[in-house]
Amino acid sequence: DGGITQSPKYLFRKEGQNVTLSCEQNLNHDAMYWYRQDPGQGLRLIYYSQIVNDFQKGDIAEGYSVSREKKESFPLTVTSAQKNPTAFYLCASNFEGQGFYGYTFGSGTRLTVV
């Protein structure tokens, strides 16, 4: 079955460490997105990519970095510069053609700073 796989499901980070969250999709979608969700809040866009080797900053990109070397993969690195990284991170993908389409989300990674 096609879908988006995020790993790990839970991640614990020590202060000052960089961590990388994995996102892989087999939907053949061109566009991929990273969102952050804090408790009781909506989703905020961190980074997005419409095509391999290209990506753009979203609304809260500071302290994060991404790469898009393959169509299927869009990993997110939470750097030590991100002062409040504890959150639920969601990866999504979308088919971009004529018109608008619903986004498909992965099951998320819960990151906790210890």
Place this chain on the structure above:
Amino acid sequence: GQQVMQIPQYQHVQEGEDFTTYCNSSTTLSNIQWYKQRPGGHPVFLIQLVKSGEVKKQKRLTFQFGEAKKNSSLHITATQTTDVGTYFCAAIIIQGAQKLVFGQGTRLTINP
């Protein structure tokens, strides 16, 4: 940037009661999408509205897009415990690339 405002933030109902959440924008939207996120889960796409005044139904759920395409609503008739979760509206904003901007969500809890 463009914002999508959603109310109420929380709603608690008795099972069998109706539920409505509202989504508003200060600017005209090209579309509105609705997602449901179960507790501990991830958002799942429910539906998309594109046309002015459009109304779509999915069983007990009714989705509406305003005539001016600045507001939308989701109405659930006779809630069931399976309806528990957070409902988000979202709009695709085109600023060079497509971006999906979410409302804050309405968390629905149900007393059985």
